Amino acid sequence: MTGDNGTAEFAWRPPKTIQDLADSGCSDLIPELVAAFTSDVADRLKKARQAVASDDMALFRAQMHTMKGSAMQMGAAEMAALCRQIEETGATLSAAQYEAHLAAVTALFERTHRAMAAYLHQHS
Amino acid sequence: MKILIADDNPVFQKVLSEMLTQWGYAVVVAADGEQAWEHLQSADAPRLAILDWMMPGMDGVEICRRVRERDGGLYQYLMILTSRTGVHDLVAALEAGADDFVTKPFQSVELRARLRAGCRILGLHDQLQQLQPA
Numbered sequence: 001m002t003g004d005n006g007t008a009e010f011a012w013r014p015p016k017t018i019q020d021l022a023d024s025g026c027s028d029l030i031p032e033l034v035a036a037f038t039s040d041v042a043d044r045l046k047k048a049r050q051a052v053a054s055d056d057m058a059l060f061r062a063q064m065h066t067m068k069g070s071a072m073q074m075g076a077a078e079m080a081a082l083c084r085q086i087e088e089t090g091a092t093l094s095a096a097q098y099e100a101h102l103a104a105v106t107a108l109f110e111r112t113h114r115a116m117a118a119y120l121h122q123h124s
Numbered sequence: 125m126k127i128l129i130a131d132d133n134p135v136f137q138k139v140l141s142e143m144l145t146q147w148g149y150a151v152v153v154a155a156d157g158e159q160a161w162e163h164l165q166s167a168d169a170p171r172l173a174i175l176d177w178m179m180p181g182m183d184g185v186e187i188c189r190r191v192r193e194r195d196g197g198l199y200q201y202l203m204i205l206t207s208r209t210g211v212h213d214l215v216a217a218l219e220a221g222a223d224d225f226v227t228k229p230f231q232s233v234e235l236r237a238r239l240r241a242g243c244r245i246l247g248l249h250d251q252l253q254q255l256q257p258a
Contacts, residue, residue, distance in 0.1 A: 017139070017231060021139065021143060021232070025146070029138070036135050069133065069136070072229040073229040073230075074135060
């Protein structure tokens with residue numbers, strides 16, 4: 001199955017830590033965490049765009065660092081890997097390169113969000 | 125036992141809050157370093173804190189440093205929770221005064237075991253305090 005731009009969609013399921021927690025009596029936990037993750041990443045991407053516009057690359061990498069952590073905890077492995085790669089690239093990239101990285105993370109986040117939404121729909 | 129969770133990320137705030145509550149701990153949450161520092165200085169301060177390293181305001185390692193620089197008061201067990209994985213990061217956190225260092229993403233069984241270890245340390249510290257001459 002491919003997305004609108006031809007890229008392959010992927011499936012998402014909660015990692016064991018979160019699934020175990022939900023199974024222990026927090027039935028609304030997974031939808032709440034998806035909502036929190038989605039909202040936080042959207043905010044971080046906005047800050048990352050502002051960082052690129054103001055040439056604050058330390059702030060840009062800080063957003064990648066934080067998104068990496070929550071993506072890992074949420075089982076969004078592809079997004080975590082991309083954020084890690086960008087974070088570790090270093091401080092010598094041009095603004096255009098940072099913008100390209102930001103576009104890539106944004107696109108991957110949108111695919112991740114669709115995958116999470118599909119999971120919630122299947123398990124509602 | 126009251127535990128402070130200090131993390132600006134709502135995913136970790138939620139996951140940790142639910143976990144710790146299920147395990148029987150009382151939880152307070154701080155969304156940035158300044159809030160965390162206020163909680164740790166309060167009259168009814170948590171004895172154990174899980175601190176994210178990178179937070180707005182004061183970071184988790186700086187909080188550890190400030191807690192250890194204080195004179196008096198009950199010992200507070202400080203655990204850094206971070207996606208930083210380098211040995212230098214670990215050393216920096218421990219040298220600043222952290223008692224433990226847990227990497228993200230964390231496994232619940234590991235975190236639970238480390239919290240129990242922290243509670244044991246606090247219990248031993250309290251016993252030692254009681255043995256001190258008045």
